[in-house]
Amino acid sequence: xxxxxxxxxxxxxxxxVRFRTQLFSSLLQPAIWMAFFGVAMSSNLDRFTSAIxxxxxxxxxxxxxxxxxxxxxxxxLFTSLFGGMSLLFDKxxxxxxxxxxxxxxxxxxxxxxxxxxxxxxxxxxxxIMVFGLLLGVEFFPGYAPLRIILSILGIFAFVGIFSxxxxxxxxxxxxxxxxxxxxxxxxxxLTLPLFFVSNALYPIQAFPEFLQVLSIYxxxxxxxxxxxxxxxxxxxxxxxxxYTSTTADVLGSFAYLAIFAAVMYLLARRTFEKAVVT
Amino acid sequence: MGGxxxxxxxxxxxxxxxFAAVRGISFxxxxxxxxxxxGPNGAGKSTTINILTTLLPLQKGMVRVAGYDVAREPGxxxxxxxxVFQDDVLDRDLTVQETMEFHGRLYSIPREERRNRIENLLxxxxxxxKRNERTKNLSGGMKRRLQIARGLLTRPDVLFLDEPxxxxxxxxxxxxxxxxxxxxxxxxxxxxxxxxxxxxDILSDRISIIDHGRIVVSGTPTELKxxxxxxxxxxxxxxxxxTKDALHGIEVIRSVTESPRGLSITxxxxxxxxxxxxxxxxxxxxxxxxxxxxxxxxMDDVFVHYTGRELRxxxx
Numbered sequence: 001x002x003x004x005x006x007x008x009x010x011x012x013x014x015x016x017v018r019f020r021t022q023l024f025s026s027l028l029q030p031a032i033w034m035a036f037f038g039v040a041m042s043s044n045l046d047r048f049t050s051a052i053x054x055x056x057x058x059x060x061x062x063x064x065x066x067x068x069x070x071x072x073x074x075x076x077l078f079t080s081l082f083g084g085m086s087l088l089f090d091k092x093x094x095x096x097x098x099x100x101x102x103x104x105x106x107x108x109x110x111x112x113x114x115x116x117x118x119x120x121x122x123x124x125x126x127x128i129m130v131f132g133l134l135l136g137v138e139f140f141p142g143y144a145p146l147r148i149i150l151s152i153l154g155i156f157a158f159v160g161i162f163s164x165x166x167x168x169x170x171x172x173x174x175x176x177x178x179x180x181x182x183x184x185x186x187x188x189x190l191t192l193p194l195f196f197v198s199n200a201l202y203p204i205q206a207f208p209e210f211l212q213v214l215s216i217y218x219x220x221x222x223x224x225x226x227x228x229x230x231x232x233x234x235x236x237x238x239x240x241x242x243y244t245s246t247t248a249d250v251l252g253s254f255a256y257l258a259i260f261a262a263v264m265y266l267l268a269r270r271t272f273e274k275a276v277v278t
Numbered sequence: 279m280g281g282x283x284x285x286x287x288x289x290x291x292x293x294x295x296x297f298a299a300v301r302g303i304s305f306x307x308x309x310x311x312x313x314x315x316x317g318p319n320g321a322g323k324s325t326t327i328n329i330l331t332t333l334l335p336l337q338k339g340m341v342r343v344a345g346y347d348v349a350r351e352p353g354x355x356x357x358x359x360x361x362v363f364q365d366d367v368l369d370r371d372l373t374v375q376e377t378m379e380f381h382g383r384l385y386s387i388p389r390e391e392r393r394n395r396i397e398n399l400l401x402x403x404x405x406x407x408k409r410n411e412r413t414k415n416l417s418g419g420m421k422r423r424l425q426i427a428r429g430l431l432t433r434p435d436v437l438f439l440d441e442p443x444x445x446x447x448x449x450x451x452x453x454x455x456x457x458x459x460x461x462x463x464x465x466x467x468x469x470x471x472x473x474x475x476x477x478x479d480i481l482s483d484r485i486s487i488i489d490h491g492r493i494v495v496s497g498t499p500t501e502l503k504x505x506x507x508x509x510x511x512x513x514x515x516x517x518x519x520x521t522k523d524a525l526h527g528i529e530v531i532r533s534v535t536e537s538p539r540g541l542s543i544t545x546x547x548x549x550x551x552x553x554x555x556x557x558x559x560x561x562x563x564x565x566x567x568x569x570x571x572x573x574x575x576x577m578d579d580v581f582v583h584y585t586g587r588e589l590r591x592x593x594x
Contacts, residue, residue, distance in 0.1 A: 004383070004384060004386060006383075007380060009382070010380075011369070011380055013378075014372065015369075015371055015372075019371075027541060068499065087500075090369075094369050094370075095335065095367060095380070096367075097367050098361075098363075098367050098428075099384065100333060101333055102381075102385060103356040103357045103384075103385060104384050104385075166480050276333070276335065277333070278324070278328045278334055
């Protein structure tokens with residue numbers, strides 16, 4: 001068994017710890033979304049939607065709590081999409097040639113980078129959840145401690161598989177591109193559509209059909225589904241709509257993300273094995 | 279090719295699109311020697327070194343490094359070599375120690391062994407006091423030394439040095455040359471590329487001059503210079519006219535020209551051997567000599583001779 005990817009991981013984490021400011025700035029955006037957009041919208045929306053009463057026995061969920069799952073998903077998306085960027089810098093100004101000229105299997109570069117990207121996402125998600133709880137997000141309503149722990153693990157599983165897919169995707173693009181500006185362009189072009197054509201901020205039930213279809217193929221929608229299932233349960237009521245999901249639905253969402261990650265893995269592996277950097 | 283050849287290259291060709299960077303070169307490097315590729319920028323040096331170090335795929339020809347075929351066993355080649363890249367390949371934000379650690383881990387050197395070797399190498403390149411410094415704070419020369427130390431961490435059979443002193447000041451260059459000699463004395467074969475004539479001249483056991491993707495000439499520095507047959511003796515005497523006559527019988531003298539500052543005598547053989555004969559002949563004719571000077575051709579002369587022009591300093 002070869003463990004060299006841990007070397008790549010080790011270096012990425014040294015850089016992560018050394019540049020703590022990056023962590024803080026990456027947390028600024030979700031904090032602003034929740035503290036301003038979330039709080040402001042919830043006082044408005046909850047006023048409108050209070051006209052539609054929750055069905056009997058279904059837990060009503062405030063907007064802030066509803067959108068917190070979306071903010072977690074969004075942050076994971078952003079971090080993962082830019083997670084491969086370090087490879088581009090390495091190619092132009094860093095250790096890429098050293099790694100490519102070493103006997104380490106090349107796929108280990110992407111394993112190491114992906115693993116570190118996932119770790120960063122886990123750290124971010126944990127901080128956002130704590131921050132959300134302080135703001136009044138009501139995750140895990142009435143859960144016993146054991147169920148909370150299992151739910152957090154479930155959320156991490158979803159965050160992990162989702163970020164893996166997008167990290168591999170961004171690694172592939174980074175290895176193929178020459179300039180950071182190009183990557184920045186592609187990523188910016190992707191993030192907003194992925195974010196808006198999803199259920200992160202609002203229910204998709206009221207979307208026009210065309211957008212609904214798109215959003216169902218959007219991996220972000222499946223990540224949000226998973227997070228809400230574990231954070232709020234399989235049956236809750238929010239923004240005037242009832243959300244029910246069975247274990248099978250959630251497993252389906254997870255499988256979708258796993259397939260997405262697998263496809264990205266195949267793409268990334270091809271790219272890394274053929275990579276020529278001189 | 280004998281078993282003593284650590285690098286064997288046969289009919290190597292490489293093209294980037296329509297541009298033929300390397301056009302059929304063959305050479306061998308013997309175990310334990312310092313071998314240099316001398317040539318202007320864009321001559322094909324870096325392309326060759328990149329193929330030899332498996333960074334570029336082999337297109338055409340045969341290359342064996344440390345007994346392994348680069349096309350079929352790149353993994354084995356990678357284990358056997360060390361590389362110091364042309365530009366700095368460093369993480370600006372890692373410390374000297376971490377840079378070495380990272381490399382040792384990439385090659386899976388066991389922890390104890392790794393620590394020991396790093397200690398030793400940092401001492402050799404005199405970077406011990408800088409071990410906790412981030413590489414961005416090192417001077418150009420220190421960065422080079424760090425990368426040489428890193429290249430040696432895996433105890434490679436061959437160390438590839440791509441333009442190791444490019445852009446360094448003269449004192450730093452002398453120090454780097456020192457390290458290269460030390461490493462070579464310890465048994466590591468050195469493959470060096472450079473466009474500095476004197477660097478190739480001073481360090482190498484053998485040199486190949488490469489230009490436009492072809493090897494123009496190969497040999498030891500002395501052979502190359504002697505082969506030119508252009509040693510020049512400068513003589514100042516009491517009577518240049520008489521001296522000219524006195525030199526008539528010596529067959530290795532190609533030409534004698536008078537100048538206000540004396541005679542310059544071009545010799546078609548090794549000048550150091552002919553000089554006593556010349557002096558004897560002049561003294562024998564009863565002419566006093568006030569000044570003697572022997573000028574051997576430099577690598578510059580060799581280069582100009584074989585390529586018909588001065589070293590270009592432009593990148594292709």
